[in-house]
Amino acid sequence: MKIKNICCIGAGYVGGPTMAVIAQKNPEIKVTVVDINKERIAAWNDENVENIPIYEPGLSAVVAEARGRNLFFSTEVDKAIDEAEMIFISVNTPTKTYGIGKGMAADLKWIELCARQIARVAKEDKIIVEKSTLPVRTAEALKSILDNTGNGVNFQILSNPEFLAEGTAIDDLHNPDRILIGGDSSSKAGKIATQALVDVYASWVSEEKILTTNVWSSELSKLTANAFLAQRVSSINAMSELCEHTGADVNEISRAIGMDSRIGPKFLKASVGFGGSCFQKDILNLVYIAKSFGLNEVADYWEQVIIMNDHQKRRFAENIVKTLFNTVSGKKIALLGWAFKKDTNDTRESAAIYVADYLLNERAEIVVYDPKVKAEQIYADLDYLGSRNPEENRNLLKVVEKPYTACKDAHAIAVLTEWDEFKAYDWENIYNCMLKPAFLFDGRNILDRKKLANLGFATNSIGLPAVQMSKEKKLTSLATAG
Ligand code: UDX
Ligand code: UDX
Ligand code: ADP
Numbered sequence: 173m174k175i176k177n178i179c180c181i182g183a184g185y186v187g188g189p190t191m192a193v194i195a196q197k198n199p200e201i202k203v204t205v206v207d208i209n210k211e212r213i214a215a216w217n218d219e220n221v222e223n224i225p226i227y228e229p230g231l232s233a234v235v236a237e238a239r240g241r242n243l244f245f246s247t248e249v250d251k252a253i254d255e256a257e258m259i260f261i262s263v264n265t266p267t268k269t270y271g272i273g274k275g276m277a278a279d280l281k282w283i284e285l286c287a288r289q290i291a292r293v294a295k296e297d298k299i300i301v302e303k304s305t306l307p308v309r310t311a312e313a314l315k316s317i318l319d320n321t322g323n324g325v326n327f328q329i330l331s332n333p334e335f336l337a338e339g340t341a342i343d344d345l346h347n348p349d350r351i352l353i354g355g356d357s358s359s360k361a362g363k364i365a366t367q368a369l370v371d372v373y374a375s376w377v378s379e380e381k382i383l384t385t386n387v388w389s390s391e392l393s394k395l396t397a398n399a400f401l402a403q404r405v406s407s408i409n410a411m412s413e414l415c416e417h418t419g420a421d422v423n424e425i426s427r428a429i430g431m432d433s434r435i436g437p438k439f440l441k442a443s444v445g446f447g448g449s450c451f452q453k454d455i456l457n458l459v460y461i462a463k464s465f466g467l468n469e470v471a472d473y474w475e476q477v478i479i480m481n482d483h484q485k486r487r488f489a490e491n492i493v494k495t496l497f498n499t500v501s502g503k504k505i506a507l508l509g510w511a512f513k514k515d516t517n518d519t520r521e522s523a524a525i526y527v528a529d530y531l532l533n534e535r536a537e538i539v540v541y542d543p544k545v546k547a548e549q550i551y552a553d554l555d556y557l558g559s560r561n562p563e564e565n566r567n568l569l570k571v572v573e574k575p576y577t578a579c580k581d582a583h584a585i586a587v588l589t590e591w592d593e594f595k596a597y598d599w600e601n602i603y604n605c606m607l608k609p610a611f612l613f614d615g616r617n618i619l620d621r622k623k624l625a626n627l628g629f630a631t632n633s634i635g636l637p638a639v640q641m642s643k644e645k646k647l648t649s650l651a652t653a654g
Contacts, residue, residue, distance in 0.1 A: 173368045175201055175299075179256035181286050183207035183216055183245060185341075185449070185518060186303060186334050187262030188226050192234045193345040195243035197376040204244045204252040216245035227517040227544050230342035253293045258368065260332075261286050261314075262303040267453050276460040278307050278453065287314050291322035299365045302331045305398070305450060307457050308391045311354075328365035330355045331387045333394035338448065339515030351382045354390025395454045395461075399474055402451035404439040406480040412442040412635030413487065422635025423617060442634045444588055444615030445485040445523040447512030452478060452521050485523045488586075488634070489530035492613055495632060496584055500536040504607075506578040509589025509616075510542035510550055517544040523615070524588040525553045528569060533559065538569040541578040543591055547571035576602065584611035590618050603627045 180191045183205045195203040207213050215225040221236045253259060263282040268274050302311060311329045318327040331354035336344040351373045356362030370382050412422040422442045430437030455474050462471035493500050512522035528538055540550055554565045572578050579585055579602045587594055595618055603610050612624060614633045624631045625639045632638045
């Protein structure tokens with residue numbers, strides 16, 4: 173079976189880039205990405221391709237190449253469903269904030285709405301592809317809704333989890349480690365559907381990288397991959413705290429263990445804590461599923477990864493307060509970076525949100541600079557926590573357009589995202605316009621500590637002993653003070 177029309181429901185961080193690349197690599201397939209969010213679709217259709225709603229290196233070029241040729245963005249969901257032989261579901265599945273499974277289970281409300289809409293509209297057989305990260309056995313729920321509410325047409329459900337990481341999405345899509353497709357291999361229709369999706373990817377991915385499994389393995393592999401990756405970050409972060417107490421250097425440890433080919437060098441960067449829309453959500457989901465089968469040891473094992481991450485974020489913020497002589501009340505603290513990692517404007521679960529909230533509770537005055545995140549997003553993130561009313565958030569926290577404005581007259585600077593541009597700043601200039609002692613908390617270990625110490629900074633990094641300003645500097649600053 174050759175696919176001619178693809179529809180993707182959900183024009184977000186996953187659906188947008190993935191469909192752009194599928195369209196780029198399959199010019200003979202018409203790909204329509206639909207979303208109920210009108211502004212988002214309008215932004216995807218913006219004449220100036222730099223205004224698309226997601227910042228991702230290389231994405232605008234791919235969109236420019238395919239948009240209007242065989243890639244379309246639209247709010248006409250029913251029409252796109254009707255025309256497509258293959259429908260990707262790529263809507264958001266946040267953690268539930270109410271009722272059973274609150275704070276743990278994935279909220280499948282949006283998935284269910286999609287399924288009901290597809291069932292209502294479809295007049296011919298369709299292949300449904302789960303693209304969102306979903307709890308194991310969601311495919312079964314989808315099938316049940318489709319089969320029981322549809323117009324008597326046949327639906328094949330495939331699970332095709334996305335492994336792209338934000339900030340490198342286009343590269344990851346162009347050169348994936350693997351493509352995973354879960355389908356029903358016991359039926360002929362299931363095999364045909366699986367092959368149809370294999371063919372879509374085979375336009376640019378070599379066949380040995382395309383794995384086919386049963387649906388449940390595919391769904392659980394996605395949760396497992398994210399749980400393992402997050403666990404590596406929590407493991408190295410746990411070691412970072414031990415390093416700070418023993419004089420070992422966490423960067424040296426990462427290097428030393430990463431050279432063991434069984435461990436490997438990636439995902440061993442100690443940090444202020446992992447963020448992003450996937451890690452926490454997927455682990456909570458895994459914990460919830462394990463608990464629902466009564467597997468308490470399994471649940472506790474994975475939950476510890478989250479506990480460690482929360483601890484890392486909190487202790488980073490606590491350390492700022494302690495170092496600033498146990499009070500930050502009324503002190504200006506500059507936060508460099510708000511995104512959950514560099515090269516993205518996504519802020520979901522970003523450590524910066526929790527660090528800012530902690531410092532605001534301590535009555536700090538915060539000024540934020542991030543090269544890609546907009547002020548309205550920063551306020552929305554804080555308001556969502558509900559720690560204080562929106563007006564207070566706007567009074568206590570300011571967002572500025574220039575890093576130097578953020579740092580001027582600050583008591584301390586905290587680096588929360590590893591944006592490359594932070595390394596290139598004129599740190600001498602920044603030092604000169606700060607209050608002294610000039611404290612710097614590097615939550616990503618990206619700045620040159622020696623250089624900063626020579627300039628006079630008192631630097632705290634993750635998993636390394638604190639570095640005081642250099643001796644000559646101390647003497648000269650004492651001399652000028654005296
Ligand atoms: C280990 C370390 O590998 C080695 O670097 C260190 O110097 C000493 O400790 P060893 O205990 O000899 O070496 O064996 P290893 O191959 O690491 O296996 C340890 C245990 O883990 C074994 O019981 C093995 O069966 C088990 N294992 C290992 C698994 O159950 N699954 C695996 O995937 C790997
Ligand atoms: C992750 C998975 O990598 C991807 O395969 C999946 O499809 C979605 O979830 P993403 O959340 O976009 O991708 O980013 P990732 O690069 O995995 O980083 C997640 C968080 O961990 C970030 O906050 C990052 O800063 C942090 N991190 C990562 C570390 O603190 N240290 C590391 O060594 C690696
Ligand atoms: P992800 O990171 O998984 O891509 P996003 O939140 O970035 O998540 O994107 C999900 C998109 O799905 C949002 O733009 C949202 O408006 C859209 N969406 C959610 N439910 C529906 C629905 N029933 N029909 C169409 N679009 C939907």
